[in-house]
């Protein structure tokens with residue numbers, strides 16, 4: 001399906017709402033029925049029609065159709081945020097006594113789920129360096145039911161060979177889930193490579209304006225139905241109509257924003273790569289990146305995020321650099337219009353800073369929609385001030 005058709009037309013029955021270009025926000029919790037029989041039918045299959053907005057809602061339906069088509073998936077569920085989407089995808093596919101194999105640096109709250117919540121129910125997780133397929137082969141146990149991927153991971157940018165992991169998992173009857181937030185389905189196609197569930201935090205690129213949260217799961221109709229009828233309805237973390245509307249608005253400009261971000265990222269990368277105060281960079285489309293060939297093979301672009309190690313040797317210097325970086329806001333998250341920086345040392349007590357630990361001198365940058373020259377000038381000023 002053509003991406004322009006998906007983003008501008010699919011699911012939009014404009015004749016039902018005065019030919020308005022923007023869809024309505026159906027801000028209702030409830031739907032009424034004319035007859036008991038209609039109500040009975042709705043109870044029988046909550047995925048078959050509108051009953052109550054914790055389940056289906058017409059504004060959300062438009063979003064579901066578009067996001068499923070973007071991923072090339074049969075169906076999609078949209079949650080209030082990415083963490084809720086991950087929670088539902090994982091919990092729906094494990095039971096007491098099961099074992100999960102995960103990449104070693106998943107998003108922090110995903111790791112919390114594996115380390116703190118699931119063990120309470122007798123579910124264990126092994127972490128592997130996902131860059132090598134042999135590590136998955138070795139980690140699989142007779143009770144492994146789920147493999148969790150994030151490619152690339154969002155600080156170290158480790159990739160997994162998605163096709164190889166999907167083939168291995170299918171042969172063993174194991175469900176695969178990937179956090180595909182960095183690439184989005186525009187730049188990486190996990191479902192087509194055989195992954196069962198593609199997750200995204202829509203808070204990032206889909207929303208794109210730092211004004212809403214959202215989370216996406218795409219997969220087979222059977223898998224989405226299974227999650228909908230249990231975790232989705234029970235956790236009650238489905239996206240709200242207004243937030244769904246904001247995500248629909250974000251989708252309209254997704255390709256244009258990502259295209260701009262790609263071009264700026266390459267320029268910021270080139271500036272940092274040669275800078276004397278940068279000791280090393282982690283960026284999947286850097287030709288000297290250790291998994292460059294795989295990155296080129298399974299991703300069509302590497303948008304926005306990159307990490308680097310500075311040569312600055314004191315916490316004060318690094319903090320001053322970040323404090324002086326006027327064009328980059330210091331904040332978590334990414335994917336919005338605004339460029340961001342986050343130094344690793346902000347997550348530890350200052351007196352533990354040790355310059356011999358390379359990670360302590362690490363920073364992650366997100367390149368937003370500003371003019372790239374504006375961003376580069378700001379970096380240069382902060383390096384020299």
Ligand SMILES: Cc1ncc(COP(=O)(O)O)c(C=O)c1O
Nearest residue numbers: 081082083107154181201203333
């Ligand atoms: C890679 C990644 N996955 C998942 C999440 C969680 O998404 P949300 O914040 O929408 O819950 C984040 C949030 O920062 C993230 O960076």
